[in-house]
Amino acid sequence: xxxxxxxxxxKTEERIEHKGLLEVRGLCTYFKLSxxxxxxxxxxxxxxxxxxxxxxxxxxxxxxxxxxxSILKLLPENGRIVSGDILFDGRNLTKRTEYGMxxxxxxxxxxxxxxxxxxxxxVQETGKQVAEPIMLHEGLSEAKALDxxxxxFELVGINPKRVMDYPHQLSGGMxxxxxxxxxxxxxxxxxxxxxxxxxxxxxxxxxILDLIARLRRELDLSFILISHDLSVMAETCDKGVIMxxxxxxxxxxxxxxxxDARHPYTRQLIRAFPxxxxxxxxxxxxxxxxxxxxxxxxxxxxxxxCDERIAGCDEVDPAAVEVTPGHFVSCHLFKEAT
Amino acid sequence: xxxDEQLTAPAPSADxxxxxxxxxxDRRAPTEPGSTYTGGRVSTEDLATADVTDGVLFKIRDxxxxxxIHQSFVKSLVAPEKKYVKAVDHVSFDVRQxxxxxxxxxxxxxxxxxxxAMLRLEDATGGHIYYKELPVERFSQKTLREYRKKAQIIFxxxxxxxxxxxxxxxxxxxxxxxxxxxATEREKEERVVRAINEAGLRPAEEYLYRYPHELSxxxxxxVCIAGATVLDPDVIVADEPVASLDVSIRNDILKLMVxxxxxxxxxxxxITHDLxxxxxxxxxxxxxxxxxxxxxxxxxxxxxxxxHPYTKALISVIPVPDPxxxxxxxxxxxxxxxxxxxPSGCRFHPRCPEAIDACSEIEPTDVHIGGTHYAACIRLT
Ligand SMILES: Nc1ncnc2c1ncn2[C@@H]1O[C@H](COP(=O)(O)OP(=O)(O)O)[C@@H](O)[C@H]1O
Ligand SMILES: Nc1ncnc2c1ncn2[C@@H]1O[C@H](COP(=O)(O)OP(=O)(O)O)[C@@H](O)[C@H]1O
Ligand code: SF4
Ligand SMILES: [Mg+2]
Ligand SMILES: [Mg+2]
Numbered sequence: 084x085x086x087x088x089x090x091x092x093x094k095t096e097e098r099i100e101h102k103g104l105l106e107v108r109g110l111c112t113y114f115k116l117s118x119x120x121x122x123x124x125x126x127x128x129x130x131x132x133x134x135x136x137x138x139x140x141x142x143x144x145x146x147x148x149x150x151x152x153s154i155l156k157l158l159p160e161n162g163r164i165v166s167g168d169i170l171f172d173g174r175n176l177t178k179r180t181e182y183g184m185x186x187x188x189x190x191x192x193x194x195x196x197x198x199x200x201x202x203x204x205x206v207q208e209t210g211k212q213v214a215e216p217i218m219l220h221e222g223l224s225e226a227k228a229l230d231x232x233x234x235x236f237e238l239v240g241i242n243p244k245r246v247m248d249y250p251h252q253l254s255g256g257m258x259x260x261x262x263x264x265x266x267x268x269x270x271x272x273x274x275x276x277x278x279x280x281x282x283x284x285x286x287x288x289x290x291i292l293d294l295i296a297r298l299r300r301e302l303d304l305s306f307i308l309i310s311h312d313l314s315v316m317a318e319t320c321d322k323g324v325i326m327x328x329x330x331x332x333x334x335x336x337x338x339x340x341x342x343d344a345r346h347p348y349t350r351q352l353i354r355a356f357p358x359x360x361x362x363x364x365x366x367x368x369x370x371x372x373x374x375x376x377x378x379x380x381x382x383x384x385x386x387x388x389c390d391e392r393i394a395g396c397d398e399v400d401p402a403a404v405e406v407t408p409g410h411f412v413s414c415h416l417f418k419e420a421t
Numbered sequence: 422x423x424x425d426e427q428l429t430a431p432a433p434s435a436d437x438x439x440x441x442x443x444x445x446x447d448r449r450a451p452t453e454p455g456s457t458y459t460g461g462r463v464s465t466e467d468l469a470t471a472d473v474t475d476g477v478l479f480k481i482r483d484x485x486x487x488x489x490i491h492q493s494f495v496k497s498l499v500a501p502e503k504k505y506v507k508a509v510d511h512v513s514f515d516v517r518q519x520x521x522x523x524x525x526x527x528x529x530x531x532x533x534x535x536x537x538a539m540l541r542l543e544d545a546t547g548g549h550i551y552y553k554e555l556p557v558e559r560f561s562q563k564t565l566r567e568y569r570k571k572a573q574i575i576f577x578x579x580x581x582x583x584x585x586x587x588x589x590x591x592x593x594x595x596x597x598x599x600x601x602x603x604a605t606e607r608e609k610e611e612r613v614v615r616a617i618n619e620a621g622l623r624p625a626e627e628y629l630y631r632y633p634h635e636l637s638x639x640x641x642x643x644v645c646i647a648g649a650t651v652l653d654p655d656v657i658v659a660d661e662p663v664a665s666l667d668v669s670i671r672n673d674i675l676k677l678m679v680x681x682x683x684x685x686x687x688x689x690x691x692i693t694h695d696l697x698x699x700x701x702x703x704x705x706x707x708x709x710x711x712x713x714x715x716x717x718x719x720x721x722x723x724x725x726x727x728x729h730p731y732t733k734a735l736i737s738v739i740p741v742p743d744p745x746x747x748x749x750x751x752x753x754x755x756x757x758x759x760x761x762x763x764p765s766g767c768r769f770h771p772r773c774p775e776a777i778d779a780c781s782e783i784e785p786t787d788v789h790i791g792g793t794h795y796a797a798c799i800r801l802t
Contacts, residue, residue: 142667254756284527284694289738289752311668314740337744355668356742357697359724365679366701368672372637 098173103130104305105154105192105273110167112146112153121376123149125329127167128403131273131322136299136306138316138337141326142352144373147309148197150326151275155194156184172272189216193266197277197309200258203250209258210236210246213265220269235264239294256287263294267302275307280315292319314356317341325349328373328384331403335410345412348385383415391416458551463560465567471553478553478656478688479516479539484509485547486534490761507760508534510712511548516656521682521689523699523720525735526709527757532692535709536658539690540572541565570600573649575642577661582645583633590629593617593647600652616651619685620644621677639670643677650681656688657681663698675702697739700724705793708732711768712760718794728788728796730775767799775800 101108112124124146131137139147152158154169156176169176176187193216196202203212213235214228223231233243239260241253250258259279266274276295280288296319299306310316316323317337324334325346333346344350354367371388374380380387386396396415403411404419460467487505509531516522524532537543539550541557550557552568560568576582583592593613596602603609617625620643633641642662649657659678663671679702681687693699699706700720707717708731716729727733734751753772758764764771770780779799788801 142669256756285696285735285738286527286753287756288740289750290754293750293752312740314742317742317744318740318746320744341742341744352668353742355672357701358741358743358746359697359700359736359739360741360743360746360748363700363721365676366672368669368676 099170099175101170101173103132103135104172106130106168106170107150107154108168108170110150110153110169111165112149112158113163113165114149114159115161115163116377119377122379123162123329123376124153125379127324127326127329127331129324129331129334131305131307133272133305134299134303135322136308136320138320138323139307139309139326140311140313140316140323142373143311144328144376145326146329147311147326148277151194151277151307151309154275155188155192156181157188157194189220189269189271191271192273192275193269193271194275195259195262195266195277195279198282200255200262201282203258203261205250207249208247209250209253209261210248213246213261213268216265216268231268232264235267236261238267238298239264240290254287255283256290259283259287259291260294263291263298267298270302271304273305273307275309277309278311279308281311288315295319312356313341313353325352328379329376330384331411331413332385333410333412333414334403335407339407339410343407343410345406345410345417346385346414347389347391347416383413458554458556461559463555463564465561465564467555468553468560468564468567468571471555473518473553476517476519477515478518480551480554481515481535481539481548482513482551483548484512484535484538484545484550486531486538486543487546504761507712507763509538509545510760510763512709512712512714513548514707514714514717516688516690517704518655518688519682519686520704521678521691521702523691523693523703523706524709525693525696525699525706527735528694529757529759530709531712531760532694532709533660536574536660536690536692539658540569540574542574566600570596570602570652571655572658573652573654573656574658574660575645575649575662577664583641583648585633588630588632589617589622589636589644592633592644593651596648596652602652612651613647616647617644619650619681620647621673622647637670638666639673642666642670642674646674646677646681650685650687653685654687656690658690658692660692661694662691664694671698678702696724696735708735711757711763713768713797715769715798716794716796718790718796719792722792722794726790726794728790728794728801729798730773730800731769732796734774767797 108128110124110127114121114123127150141147153164164177203209210229210232214232217223217228217231218225229246232246236243236246241257241260280291283291295306298304308316308320320337323337323340325332325340327348333340333349340349341353344353351367351369357366369388374384382397382399383401386392393415401413401415403413404417406412406417486509487507490504490506512535524535526532534543538545545558590613593616594609597609597612603612614625617628622628622640622643663674666674678689682689691699691703703720705718706720706723707714710731716723716732724736727736734753737748737751751774755772766781766783767785770776773780783799785797785799787795787797789795
């Protein structure tokens with residue numbers, strides 16, 4: 084993928100050279116409140132390659148949803164991308180107009196929104212809702228779009244006869260399958276799933292994760308899985324990003340993160356999840372609370388809760404350090420491997 | 422012994438009437454094997470003098486909670502047979518004093534209904550619940566009020582179960598006042614402060630005059646726990662107490678339950694859809710499927726040596742924080758059906774990966790695996 088050789092998709096647009104299919108570089112997204120700015124996402128960077136699955140994990144409020152909404156530029160009114168670049172398949176999305184973004188959403192990047200399976204319109208047939216982006220973006224008639232919805236239902240394991248069912252006639256698992264069908268409606272390259280299994284029972288969760296894995300293989304999709312559940316990320320993703328209070332504290336392959344975790348926060352967070360195949364022990368909790376993002380602490384955002392803090396942690400923001408190839412840690416305890 | 426841990430009972434005949442507890446149709450014998458109680462209505466005195474025998478606080482025997490389905494008039498003409506949601510369908514188990522017993526299973530399997538029936542917040546349509554050998558269904562209204570001081574329940578959503586306009590002090594003091602349990606203001610304050618401290622809000626004085634909205638979700642759940650322990654209960658039914666909490670706070674609440682079991686001797690019935698959390702803190706686990714207990718036993722034994730195909734599948738799909746863990750996932754197809762028209766034979770047979778022909782015909786009874794471990798599957802016999 085060179086900067087100039089590939090023809091630009093939009094007529095005046097030049098292709099930009101960047102890593103992977105999607106590269107998020109130094110993203111900062113804030114929300115305006117009457118008291119000031121909420122620093123929800125601060126200097127977040129990560130890359131996802133074609134066909135790869137990336138987990139974005141951390142406790143609630145750490146900025147996962149905000150990061151995802153920034154990628155699609157679907158932030159709420161008071162939200163603003165204040166700096167950083169979102170580079171997708173040779174284009175800089177941060178520079179795109181709303182019209183330009185409407186060409187990207189659904190067709191190239193789609194999202195399964197957090198809780199959407201429970202927010203379907205109760206008085207409209209599920210299949211029609213799934214067909215909506217198809218009609219909107221591919222200009223198909225309702226009948227044609229519904230045919231496509233039937234195909235998509237089949238693909239995600241729902242009987243196509245059920246396209247005209249209302250949401251309440253479908254089980255929770257089937258509604259989430261319908262949301263997955265909808266995300267695939269316009270053949271995107273990248274799908275972002277925001278807590279896609281959080282409200283589901285463990286067996287249904289296993290079915291959905293299995294479905295996502297199959298679809299990724301069959302359609303050669305890239306997938307960003309957002310989850311507060313590190314175990315789900317460990318089992319389903321190639322790579323992961325651990326966020327804390329708006330920042331990335333550690334990133335790498337899931338093997339790096341779970342077998343060789345370095346950041347004090349990552350290490351504590353992993354121990355908060357039980358491993359039923361290992362010896363039984365009490366799960367640990369992290370003392371204290373995350374900081375107020377209206378006035379985040381000046382140094383490392385985890386410093387006020389960190390047992391291992393050293394001189395400088397309270398004042399200087401730690402930069403990401405590559406401890407082993409592809410494994411990054413933002414903590415003053417670590418120095419660049421030489 | 423066999424009766425003690427029996428999981429299942431003979432299937433009800435198809436035309437069986439569903440009696441209303443305490444109503445005119447209730448023709449159940451006042452006594453049952455397993456209980457020494459021989460009287461009629463249970464008085465407050467009976468309750469005050471009752472004691473735990475053999476370390477067993479509750480005996481649940483053949484418990485059945487059916488909810489009638491209200492059909493339209495026309496439909497009832499076409500199909501006059503009355504239908505029921507068989508939320509809890511012949512469930513038997515013991516709760517030992519001082520243990521954490523986990524009731525585990527996917528949503529809709531009957532955990533909440535079982536817990537509510539134990540407190541008689543739901544009337545059983547059949548079977549018995551013995552609390553210290555006394556049949557709960559025969560408690561008079563007055564006895565029931567006394568009983569509910571000893572048996573408390575806490576819920577998933579700490580925000581909906583407390584009054585947002587009351588201070589923490591008033592919320593925790595309310596059960597004491599309602600039950601007329603304290604003689605002086607001073608005594609009330611002492612007990613409230615103690616309960617709040619014991620619930621891990623320390624120092625309690627800092628929380629007394631705050632309002633629920635000033636607290637985090639975890640702190641509100643602690644307030645609910647304080648409101649339950651302030652009455653010095655024997656048992657707390659905790660219905661998904663951590664389901665809406667963040668992981669770190671969740672673990673604090675789990676630790677608190679263990680601490681209260683150990684220090685205050687509180688017995689917990691821990692209702693959870695998350696088997697891995699049950700594994701972390703419970704002494705014993707009962708796994709439910711479609712209104713039945715399919716497997717019960719010591720927690721480590723059930724998890725390391727599950728016998729019922731449902732338990733095996735459930736354990737196999739629990740995600741663990743290790744990308745290199747290579748355990749096979751047994752993913753069941755479909756979803757748990759509604760407990761209205763139950764499958765014949767073993768109710769799990771349509772989804773069971775190990776089913777044989779006989780499974781659709783023979784209703785499994787409990788099979789003793791060893792120790793306190795039982796499972797209800799015909800392939801184990
Ligand atoms: N519209 C908004 N206005 C103000 N603050 C917001 C808004 N949306 C989210 N936030 C705040 O931004 C932070 C990150 O939120 P979010 O991205 O939803 O986290 P996560 O998805 O990891 O739970 C939180 O502190 C949250 O309260
Ligand atoms: N009051 C009620 N009326 C009718 N059906 C009910 C009632 N309460 C529960 N049920 C049904 O009984 C079954 C068991 O429910 P519940 O005990 O809440 O399960 P769980 O707590 O395991 O999720 C479900 O099918 C549920 O829909
Ligand atoms: S009795 Fe048959 S159907 Fe039921 S769990 Fe055992 S093997 Fe499966
Ligand atoms: Mg979110
Ligand atoms: Mg329940």
